[in-house]
Amino acid sequence: MRIRVLLPLLLAPALAACGQDAPAAPPSSESSTAPASSGSPSQPTPSAAEAAGPEPRLAVSYDGGVLVVDAESGDVLLDQPVEGYARLNPAGDGRHAFVSAAGSFTALDLGSWTEAHGDHGHSWTADPALTDVTVPAEEPGHVVAHDGLATLFDDGTGTITVLDPFRIAEGEDPLVDTVELPEAHHGVAAQEADGTLLHTVGDADSRSGVRLVTSTGAELAASDDCPGVHGEAFAGDVAVVGCEDGVLVIDGRQITKVPSPDDYGRIGNQAGHESSPFVLGDYKSDPDAELERPTRVSVIDTRDASLRLVDLPTSYSFRSLGRMPNGDGLVLGTDGALHVVDVRSAEVSRSIPVVEAWREPLEWQQPRPTLRVVDGTAYVTEPAHDRLHVVDLRTGDITATHQLPHTPDEVVATAG
Template sequence: MTSTLRGVAPAVATAFLLAGCSASADESDSAVISAPTSAARVEAAGPTPRLAVTHDGGVTVLDAATLEAVDEFPLEGFTRLDPAGDGRHVLITAASRFAVLDTGAWTDQHGDHGHSYTAPPVLADWSFDADGPGHVVTHAGVTVLFADGTGRIESFDPRELAEGRPETRVEQTPEAHHGVAVALPGGGLVTTIGNEASRSGIVVLDRDRNEVTRNEQCPGVHGEAAAADGALVFGCQDGVLVHRDGVITKVQSPDAYGRIGNQAGSDASPIVLGDYKTEPDAELERPQRVMLLDTVANRLTPVDLGTSYSFRSLGRGPQGEALVLGTDGALHVIDPVTATVTRTIDVVDAWTEPVRWQDPRPTLFVEGATAYVTEPAATTLHAVDLTTGAVVASVELAEIPNEITGVSG
C-alpha cells in the first residue's frame, strides 16, 4: 500500500529528529594526515582501483589489478569496511569510531578529462566518533554515518575528505536503534524508526527536517539500496518499503514471514536484489532463494538458486546483473529482468556459512566488470572477469581475509 503524504509543524518534526550543529574542520581534534603530499603522488595512465581487506588485527590495501599488497595497517578488534563515496577513501568501523583510510588512488576531473594519481595509503589520525558505529550510505553525493548506540547521524560531502576532516551535519533520532539514514537530492533525509526493542519503518524529512511522510508497516526494518530509477528500498520482515519522490509504498512478501534484510542496488537497473528468509525462529537460516524487487512495478519475484548463501554474497555487475556467491562455491549470475540464472562461475571450494556473523566466510565485492571473492579457508583472494566468466587471477594473502571493499581510483 502507499502511505499518505502529510506535513507537520516544525516543532513536531523536531521531536523526531533534532537538527544538529555542523562540525568544522577548525576543531581542535581535526589534525589529519589524509591527503598525500604532491611530492609523494605519482601520475598514472588512468584510474587505479584498489582494494581493502580486513583480517584479525588489521586491514591490507591491495592493487586491484595485480592483487599485490600495497600497505597494511594494524587495527585492534573486529573491523568492518565501507567505501566512503569519493572513489578514494574507505571508512573502517572500529570500536567506537569510523576510521578514515586514504587508499592512495584517485582521479582529479578537469572538464572532459581527468588526471589519475597513486600514492602510499594513509590512515588518518582522526576519525568520526560513534557509539556503536553501523551503516555507511552514500547517496545524492552525501555520505551518512549511523551510530546504533545513540541514533547519531553524521553526514558530509565525501569529496572533502581529500583535504582532511570535512564539515559535517550532526543530527539525532529520538531513540537509539540499529538503523540507517540516507540523504536525498535537495537536502532531505530518510531514516529508520525504532528503539532498542524493535524497528517499525522509515520517515522522510525535508531539508529543514520537517516531516514529509512516514510508514511504520515495516517490522524489523533493515538495510537499504538505491535503484536506477531513483527509488530507495528498505527491507522488512514481511517485504520491503519503496520510497520515490516523497511517497512510500509497501510491497508485501509472498510469505507471512518473508524477511529481506540485505539488498544490493545498481545504477544500471530499476530492480533491486535482496536476500530472502522465511524461518523466524531459526538460529541461522540458510536460504536457497533470493528476491528481486522491480521498483517500477513494485513486484517481488523469487529466484531459486539450488544453493545457500550468506549476507556477504550479494553484488551487482556492470550491466545490472544480479550476483550471488553460493555455498556451492559458484558465482550465480542472474538476469534481473527474466529472473533466471544465466551463468554459474566456479570460484572457490564449497563452504558452510558460520553461525557467528562476524566470522570469515567467502565474500563478494564488485568493482567495474571484476568480481573479487575471498576464500578464507585457503587464505586466498580471487578476481573474476564478469565479461568472460573466467577467474583471471588468484593470490595467497598473508592473513585470513574477512571483509572486503574497494575504490575506483
C-alpha cells in the same frame, strides 16, 4: 517525532565497527568513554604521483587490522593494525573507505584515484594511509554512500552523521550535517544532496518503519509498516529498505509497501544499481531458525512495486550479493560459484565457478567468502586458503588470484 541538529563534528583518534545483517560489534569501553578531541581534517596528499592509468586497490579487513592491496599485482601496500573487530564500507568517492572498529568510523585513503578532464582522465597514486577524519560512535553501524554523500549511523546513540567524502582529499572539513534521533536503534539513514533525509524508526527493542524529512526536520512522508526494518539499496534515485514481511519502496515522497509472499519473508540485505530499476535482495522465511541458510533471493521492481523470488541451486550469506555491469544480479553461493540472476526474467542465467564449496558459519563475525563488485570486476575472498580472486565478469575468467598474509574478512574495492 523531533530531529535536532547537533554541534559540528569532533575528530578523534579512535576506530570503530559497523553492522550489516547482524548486531553491531560491541564498542571498546576504553575508546567509547574517552573524551573526543577536536582535530583538523586531513591535508591534501603531498606525495601523489601520476600513473599511466587507473590502478585499482582493495581494502581487506582481517582479525587485527586492515590491508590495502594492489588489485592487479596482489602486493600489500599497507598493513594497518586495528584494535577490535574491524568492518569496511565504501566512502562513495572512489578513493576512501570507512574503517569501523572500537568506537568510531575512520576514513582510510586507499591512495589511488582518477580525475576526469572532459574526454579523458588523469590517474594518480599515493601511499595508502589511515586519515585523521574520524567520527566517534558508541556502536558504529551502517554507512550509506549515496548522491555524493556518506551517511553514518550510530546504533548506540541514534546519531546520524553526514559527510562529503570528496572533501577529505582536499583537506577540507567533510562534515555536512549531524542529526540525533529520539531513540537509538540498529538503523540506517541516507541523505540526498538537497538535505532530504531518509532514516529508520525504532528503539532498543524493535524497529517499525521509516521517515522522510527535510533538512529542517519537517516530515515529508512516513511509514510504520515495516517490522524489523533493516538495510537499504538504491535503484537510481528510488530507495528500497527491507522488512520482515517485504520491503518499502521510497520514490520521492511516496512510500509503497511491497509484501512478501510469505507471512514471514525477511529481506534484510539488498544490492542496488544506479541505472537499473531493479533491486536484488536476500530472502529468509524461517523466523525460528538459529541461522537460516536461504536458497532464494528476491528481485524488486521499483517501477511497479512488485517482488519476485528466484530459486538458486545453493545457499548464500549476507555478504554474497552484488550487481553485474548491465544491472543483472550476482550471488556468491556456498557451492563456490557466482550465480548471475537475470532481473527481468527472475531466473539464474549462468554460473561462474570461483572458490571451493563452503558453509556459512554460525557467528556473523567469522570470515566467509565475500563478494565485492566494482565496474566489471568481481573480487571474491576465500578465507579457507587466505586468497582473493579477481574475476572478469564480462568473460567469466579468473584473471588473478592473490595470496594474502592474513585471513580475509570484508573487502572494499576502488577502480583507481
